[in-house]
Amino acid sequence: MIIDCHGHYTTAPKALEAWRKQQIDDLGKPGRAPSKGALKISDDEIRASLEGAQLRIQGERGTDLTIFSPRAMGMSHHIGNETTSRHWSEHCNDLIHRVCTLYPANFVGVCQLPQSPGVRPDNCIPELERCVKELGFIGCNLNPDPTGGYWTDPPLTDKWWYPLYEKMVALDVPAMIHVSASCNPNFHGTGAHYINGDTTAFMQLITADLFKDFPTLKFIIPHGGGAVPYHWGRYRGIAQDMGRPPLKELLLNNVFFDTCVYHRPGIELLLKVIPADNILFASEMVGAVRGIDPETGHYYDDTKRYIDSIEWLPAPDREKIYHRNVAKVYGRFAARAAKR
């Protein structure tokens, strides 16, 4: 069993983007009340959007199941206001639910949250609860910077976020810490803002005692943990200079890294430096990098090939990375998998 913990519905039918475009266009129109409206997409359109893409690739690469959420760039919490985000998130999450219902063997859902800059994250609780209790989702994506690259909301360790964490703990769901599109011209989206978001979040977690307050709260840091494993010595040293506990003790019961690193030397470093207990297999396929690496003749994002090629990785560690850790991080995964 190989579970890819990081997939987004990047190939959703065009009607979704059209709905969003209309929503954004309406923002500028005076007197136009925000309306959730309806999204018309047939089951056949959903099937067509996946069968040539994620489903085909699962088959080709030999992965079994993808933990699937709305397109990360698409979340764009910086657009409009709280209502804008709520309507948009509900549509996106409903669509993920339909995918998971059509292909229960291939996809398990994770939700987008209706975050909005300057709005307390308490507003996300009803949608999280709906997605987990009614739609059977097993986690959420949490944007550490709803402003899209201006970083003016409080850090993840601030009590600002605590009501949402309380609900996550109560529902037994983890969050993948994942920024969305950047509207700051300094930050390229997938090339800078994504990786910076990962690095920033990890460093925030070093400086505070969040996991004393929430011992069972769990975060996945995507894109191989941003810059963190490459600079693991720096992070161990900074924590030590600050008089913080060793990283293992401070964070590693609660923080996990995915394997979205798109070349073999990067994956090898990740596997060398971070304990196998803290790594979850992922590819973010049909995502940030879609081409074929001319140096290998294979897709950059075919991360399974890199892992398979690391001959020194002990078999039990490989199993943890490919599937065993998922049940540990996603408390609702086992029950969900049994239902399928």
Place this chain on the structure above:
Amino acid sequence: MIIDCHGHYTTAPKALEAWRKQQIDDLGKPGRAPSKGALKISDDEIRASLEGAQLRIQGERGTDLTIFSPRAMGMSHHIGNETTSRHWSEHCNDLIHRVCTLYPANFVGVCQLPQSPGVRPDNCIPELERCVKELGFIGCNLNPDPTGGYWTDPPLTDKWWYPLYEKMVALDVPAMIHVSASCNPNFHGTGAHYINGDTTAFMQLITADLFKDFPTLKFIIPHGGGAVPYHWGRYRGIAQDMGRPPLKELLLNNVFFDTCVYHRPGIELLLKVIPADNILFASEMVGAVRGIDPETGHYYDDTKRYIDSIEWLPAPDREKIYHRNVAKVYGRFAARAAKR
């Protein structure tokens, strides 16, 4: 000969900080005209500040020369205005000049620039010229985010920066792209803002044709290039998806990485992934991480030990990294070295 291209005067005599504190205190006082005033530090105080620190460590670790600049955190371009930054930069650079004059065999100078948020970088030209022509400096530190973590000035590829680049090219000096302190509570300074700054700058350079406009402009990206070498496949793939030339062709005549990565697996990845022609030895000693790694019994920032331990690194590559590349990147280094 081993040259450390990345050292800051983090141990400067207390009078420097006292001057700065007074300058900042005066900012809030109505009617107080900004004044450069005088900085009283004796040669003996300078000697005392270095002999137990940078000079001792050069001797202990077997490095010969440090390319030395004012403390990076101290630049704090976000404080005050253009005049604040000018007075402060002049004092800091003068002090570096005194260090280099007292210890010409051990230090070569690189300057801080009087950047200020929202102020065109043209204002940095006189100080750059003074430092290079009068003080014999061979480069500058360029802050890609003078706001200290809010990133509201234009990206490095914007024409906003071009007059400064023209002067750098005319003077034949490179810039190390180095942010300063973060005043954004989301970004820990050395743990997030520094690394994000490196990653962000590199990605900016991928998206534009800056080096077509300035074929001889040279940048050093410190801290091992931020997240870039760890995600080298991602960057190659993103550039390819965008229809940009291969990174080697696009950037590697102009962009260089230092070796400030504080554990052996990170250094090994850097040396595997980035051509030796593009790596400069550095430690940033007495800097971001000051402790001893309990796993090795050696200082985290003793990067020479990691490089020395990579047995597969060919001797000619080691020479490039330890000193040969310096003459290529810092056009004024050879003349300066001959003078010593």
